[in-house]
Amino acid sequence: MASIDEVRAGISLANEKASESVGALQQAHAALEEAQAMLLQVTEGSGQDDVEEANGFVAQALGAVADSQQAVKAAIAASEGVANRL
Template identity: 50%
Template sequence: MPGVDEIRAGIALSKEKANASVAALQQAAQALEEAQLSLAQATSGSTQPEVGQAHGMFAEALQGITGTQSTIQAAISAADSYSARL
């Protein structure tokens, strides 16, 4: 079994990777917001159902990213709690 220092180092590496994934997800969310804005500008005034559907799907994707970021943050917090008890 690894020692306390090794466990803490592994947790620190895990947190580093997790924080990088949160940052990447933030970039993805920003790109989706830009895509949604571009679609809104290009289709302004359209009543076609596909346009509304696309907007809804962008919103759903953004919610998914936000939820994923929250889950990752909770995992980081749990790992921190464990590390603090070592």
């Protein structure tokens, strides 16, 4: 069985990796926002149903990325709580 210090160190390392993923998710969110703006601009006035669907999917992806960021941040906070109680 791992010692308390080993568990704390493992949690710290896991949180570092999770924090890196938050940064990557922020970059993904920014890129999707740019894509959404471009798509909206170039498809403005189009009557095709696919255009609305495509824009909806991008908006859905933005929401999923934001939800993922929040979930990772919550996981970090929860694991920090575990480490603090050790």
